[in-house]
Amino acid sequence: MKVVCVGGGPASLYFSILMKRVDPSHDITVYERNPAGSSYGWGVTYWDELFHFLHGVDPESARAISECSVRWDSWIVHLHDRATITVEHGDEGSGVSRRRLLDIFTERARALGVRIEFEREVTDEREFPDADLIVAGDGVNSVLRERHAAHFGTEIAVGRNKYVWLGTTKVFDSFTFAFTETPHGWIWCYGYRYDQDRSTVVVECSPDTWRGLGFHEANEADSLALMEKLFADILDGHSLMGRTQIDGSAHWLNFRTVTNRRWYRDNVVLLGDAAHTTHYSVGAGTTLALGDVAFLVDALHGDPRLAGALARYERERRSVIRAPQRAARYSARWYENLPRYIDLPPHQMITLLDQRNSRVLAYTPPWLYYRIGQITGRLSALRSGGGPTWQSRSSE
Ligand SMILES: Cc1cc2nc3c(=O)[nH]c(=O)nc-3n(C[C@H](O)[C@H](O)[C@H](O)COP(=O)(O)OP(=O)(O)OC[C@H]3O[C@@H](n4cnc5c(N)ncnc54)[C@H](O)[C@@H]3O)c2cc1C
Numbered sequence: 001m002k003v004v005c006v007g008g009g010p011a012s013l014y015f016s017i018l019m020k021r022v023d024p025s026h027d028i029t030v031y032e033r034n035p036a037g038s039s040y041g042w043g044v045t046y047w048d049e050l051f052h053f054l055h056g057v058d059p060e061s062a063r064a065i066s067e068c069s070v071r072w073d074s075w076i077v078h079l080h081d082r083a084t085i086t087v088e089h090g091d092e093g094s095g096v097s098r099r100r101l102l103d104i105f106t107e108r109a110r111a112l113g114v115r116i117e118f119e120r121e122v123t124d125e126r127e128f129p130d131a132d133l134i135v136a137g138d139g140v141n142s143v144l145r146e147r148h149a150a151h152f153g154t155e156i157a158v159g160r161n162k163y164v165w166l167g168t169t170k171v172f173d174s175f176t177f178a179f180t181e182t183p184h185g186w187i188w189c190y191g192y193r194y195d196q197d198r199s200t201v202v203v204e205c206s207p208d209t210w211r212g213l214g215f216h217e218a219n220e221a222d223s224l225a226l227m228e229k230l231f232a233d234i235l236d237g238h239s240l241m242g243r244t245q246i247d248g249s250a251h252w253l254n255f256r257t258v259t260n261r262r263w264y265r266d267n268v269v270l271l272g273d274a275a276h277t278t279h280y281s282v283g284a285g286t287t288l289a290l291g292d293v294a295f296l297v298d299a300l301h302g303d304p305r306l307a308g309a310l311a312r313y314e315r316e317r318r319s320v321i322r323a324p325q326r327a328a329r330y331s332a333r334w335y336e337n338l339p340r341y342i343d344l345p346p347h348q349m350i351t352l353l354d355q356r357n358s359r360v361l362a363y364t365p366p367w368l369y370y371r372i373g374q375i376t377g378r379l380s381a382l383r384s385g386g387g388p389t390w391q392s393r394s395s396e
Contacts, residue, residue: 009272051065080181096194177353
């Protein structure tokens with residue numbers, strides 16, 4: 001099969017690896033618009049299920065990923081000057097550098113005979129008239145998808161809050177949340193380590209807070225300096241690093257949740273963020289993109305007819321994706337409605353932070369949800385490992 005993959009992100013690269021593993025005679029080329037070694041984003045989280053899956057399908061790349069990953073098994077939540085709460089053994093996860101992940105996949109794909117062309121932007125699938133299959137792994141703003149948005153039934157919901165994805169030299173030993181109150185409202189971040197000497201920090205706030213703090217007119221250096229001041233307690237003097245835009249401003253964005261009614265058109269198939277996005281606060285986009293790969297490769301080798309295979313991929317994978325997308329929407333909404341939770345007693349607020357993916361919570365008074373959860377024992381995350389350790393800085 002002659003395959004063209006548009007985009008050199010985790011989805012396309014891993015697809016090329018698995019295809020070659022199943023059948024080395026496939027002729028596969030990946031086209032990436034950026035130069036080799038350049039990548040947006042800093043570190044990505046993943047959980048053990050992903051590692052077991054990767055290990056099962058391509059142990060070579062899984063070993064390389066595991067060697068450069070770091071793990072955490074506790075969280076810390078800093079609630080401004082009200083409380084700092086540590087949750088031991090709350091949530092075991094791993095972090096890995098996005099750039100390192102892409103390097104591992106690139107190296108592995110090349111070793112299996114995949115051609116990878118960097119600095120090649122694709123604008124139209126008709127550039128590849130002789131391809132049997134064209135994989136649109138070109139991310140959230142997929143050009144191949146947008147060219148046929150009506151066919152795909154693309155819907156894009158733009159989140160209300162502003163966010164920016166940053167790096168820092170501060171090494172967080174635990175998954176760290178920090179909520180800071182300002183005269184213009186709350187601003188918060190979460191940080192996690194992704195290698196020996198770096199962590200990622202994602203900062204978020206409402207649009208009113210963002211404007212009130214002057215981020216809309218600040219250049220990147222001033223934006224970073226202000227965020228370093230706002231999160232000085234957790235950064236311990238370390239600086240934040242951003243990704244400057246052409247106009248010199250910081251890379252603040254509104255998250256875009258993408259859904260598609262159809263996932264293929266003729267021989268063009270959507271994969272990863274081009275097909276669906278899930279809010280970053282659930283840390284699952286890369287994992288889901290790699291899950292798409294497994295479904296697509298399986299469908300392509302299970303049905304000799306391309307249309308049948310793509311229809312099966314669309315049907316089966318779309319139905320699996322619905323639940324995590326719904327959870328991610330509730331998580332995003334939890335943050336958009338932060339005033340609903342932030343003034344609760346700290347242990348309640350933090351328990352509900354852990355429950356932010358819940359559909360029921362969005363429609364139930366928070367105190368009642370908490371109470372029912374306590375009675376039924378459903379609020380398990382904070383009970384595991386003996387529950388939270390309190391280090392209150394002031395009264396509850
Ligand atoms: C703030 C933030 C934090 C996140 N944290 C996590 C996390 O902790 N864990 C997690 O699992 N996920 C996380 N994600 C989600 C994750 O980054 C994405 O889901 C994942 O990168 C999707 O992979 P992809 O290959 O589909 O797309 P991408 O990684 O976006 O790759 C697409 C590639 O296509 C290239 N491209 C685009 N257009 C063209 C074109 N026309 N021609 C050629 N090349 C093109 C791009 O340059 C890019 O390299 C986060 C996302 C955000 C925004």
